[in-house]
Amino acid sequence: MAEIPNLAGVATKDLVETIGSSKFNAIYINWARTLHLLRQHAPGWTANCITANDDTLLHKAPVGAYLMIQFVHTDGSETPAIPQAVMDHRNNAIPYDKIDSRDITDTQRRGTCMAAAFIFGLAYELWAKMPMESGYPAPESAPESAPKSERPTAGVSKAPTAEAAKASEETEATFREAALEKGVETFAIDALVEIVKEKLGGDFNKGRATLNSKSAEELNAKYGEW
Numbered sequence: 001m002a003e004i005p006n007l008a009g010v011a012t013k014d015l016v017e018t019i020g021s022s023k024f025n026a027i028y029i030n031w032a033r034t035l036h037l038l039r040q041h042a043p044g045w046t047a048n049c050i051t052a053n054d055d056t057l058l059h060k061a062p063v064g065a066y067l068m069i070q071f072v073h074t075d076g077s078e079t080p081a082i083p084q085a086v087m088d089h090r091n092n093a094i095p096y097d098k099i100d101s102r103d104i105t106d107t108q109r110r111g112t113c114m115a116a117a118f119i120f121g122l123a124y125e126l127w128a129k130m131p132m133e134s135g136y137p138a139p140e141s142a143p144e145s146a147p148k149s150e151r152p153t154a155g156v157s158k159a160p161t162a163e164a165a166k167a168s169e170e171t172e173a174t175f176r177e178a179a180l181e182k183g184v185e186t187f188a189i190d191a192l193v194e195i196v197k198e199k200l201g202g203d204f205n206k207g208r209a210t211l212n213s214k215s216a217e218e219l220n221a222k223y224g225e226w
Contacts, residue, residue, distance in 0.1 A: 002045070005041060006120065007037070007038075010122060011029060011034075011125065016028070016126070018173065029113070031109040031187075034116060037123075038122060041122075042071075042120060044074045047069060047116075050069075050070060057108075058096070058099065059083070064099070065085075065094075066107075069081060069083075069111045071116075071119060082111070084107055085107075086104065089185065169205055170204040170205040174208075175192075176193065179192065179219075183217075183220075184211075184216050187223075191223040192207065192211065192219065193207075
């Protein structure tokens with residue numbers, strides 16, 4: 001029997017991304033990065049979805065459905081299965097007859113990350129809202145004897161210049177928040193952000209204009225698997 005590894009502390013703060021702002025804020029680690037950590041630190045373990053009695057992946061619930069996700073080792077060892085509900089972008093259960101293939105694939109990815117935290121402790125700090133290791137050396141703190149003007153001023157807000165205010169009209173954070181509220185899936189948002197950075201020179205004002213001109217369904221269909 002393969003030993004179940006303890007992966008607490010493996011995920012570091014530099015891998016964490018943020019969606020939204022103070023109004024609607026969510027922190028997460030991209031599913032691909034999470035699975036890469038799993039391959040590195042838990043070799044031989046692979047995620048598996050257990051089929052329901054009707055041989056489909058969906059297990060029916062009073063409202064909606066869920067997947068049962070476990071990890072299987074190459075030596076045949078298996079972990080307990082963990083349920084993951086099929087939810088919309090607001091974390092509400094999707095009615096069973098409204099679930100489509102995209103909902104299932106998204107749930108499989110999210111559920112695998114959740115199960116990795118539940119079983120292996122991988123990135124559990126995010127779920128527990130605990131501080132994470134930064135992944136970088138800590139900056140040296142200013143000595144107490146240093147003059148006040150030389151001490152760090154991180155966290156102190158300053159009035160932005162006119163140029164800075166104009167440049168910050170639309171940021172990656174506000175772009176992500178708008179996309180999330182529009183109903184665009186996380187994976188499509190990641191793709192759109194990269195497109196804005198690579199093709200629009202990081203101009204999120206132009207990116208927002210494009211976002212506003214497209215429906216969530218169109219964006220999810222086009223960029224969800226980007």
